[in-house]
Amino acid sequence: MLQYKIIPVTDFQQNSTLLWCDQSQKAALIDPGGEPDLLCSELESRKLIPEKILLTHAHIDHVGAVAELARRWSIPIEGPHQADRFWLDSLAEQCQVFGFPKVESFIPQRWLKQHDQVTVGELLLEVRHCPGHTPGHIIFYHADSKLAWVGDVLFKGSIGRTDFPQSDTASLLKCIREQLLPLGDEVRFIPGHGPMSSFGEERHSNPFLR
Template identity: 55%
Template sequence: MPHRILPVTPFQQNCTLLWCDATRETAIVDPGGDLERIHQAISDDRLIPTQILLTHGHIDHVGGAARLARELSVPIAGPHPDDAFLLESLPQQSQMFGLPKVDALTPDRWLTVDDEIRIGHRVLTIVHCPGHTPGHLVFVDLDDRLAQVGDVLFAGSIGRTDFPRGNHRDLLDSIRQRLFPLGDDIRFIPGHGPMSSFGEERRHNPFVGDRATY
């Protein structure tokens, strides 16, 4: 699936544009901020934004979502409803991190594993991967072997679980039991840092790789 990764905010969070090459219809995943850059990228690539997708409810991933949805007149989908408490706490999150105030957010559509996302002729499968947050979702294009994993898995690392309602065991199980079985060849875009593949992490990741014990 064609994509463009835009690190945004002081957290250098990977906002990603995913689009259908046939229709140019585009989903914006995790627009945490720096909306001018996102608008410019949409214009540069001549894309047609149709929706915003949220992997989870932390402010570096969702801080710009409501404003961007208004500016583009598109709906917001996700995360899983188990992250509702995080979206309700966005004013407190913005204060905690010294960021401009962000209002509480309710998406137009909560997502579960029974749903799917269509971007033009492309289809994203939804995988619920609790651990970093209880309602964290991963979006997977099974045809193009590409996943958007948010803060579940990173190149050589895994997501933090010391935030409210994080769970280390759940995170490890999500990666080992829900993501790795999808195939070593799947490349993934993490919430921060460079891309990797499930196979690379299964072989070498010190936290969840084949040699890791937990």
């Protein structure tokens, strides 16, 4: 069975998620954006086995702790889509622009694309490519739990910003309508920032989707 804990990190309060399989005790971190010591302590306190790091997209507030954690635990990095490589190539510039401490650069061991699957222990997550906020943005969906990690594609009452290089509002809205909402109104989602919601709630109340 899937278990998880949302861990907001840094002054940006981005949602990092500690996700684990309670049968194998193997765990992944989704979008570890900073505070690696905090994320380590959360994992170690549960005696979990770190297996991999999963990334929805390559903005600094979602990848700030990736290189350090991957090195500490000797685990692979999976995601995002390769179209976000230019963001990873500019991590130093991102740190300067957004006021983040300098971080190590990295390249994922596995880029992900539409319909790929990733495993965490005995759990299986589906991958959907959802460009718009960034060109290589992906989301992770666990069908058995009806739970999705959508990064900065969709928020409770809002959608992701599209004022970055290679962002596109029309693509973002198209992905929400064609990739996310068809999963079902009952599907809950964890956004990159802020509280959880469901696709049904956003379908009916989100002003950007009306």
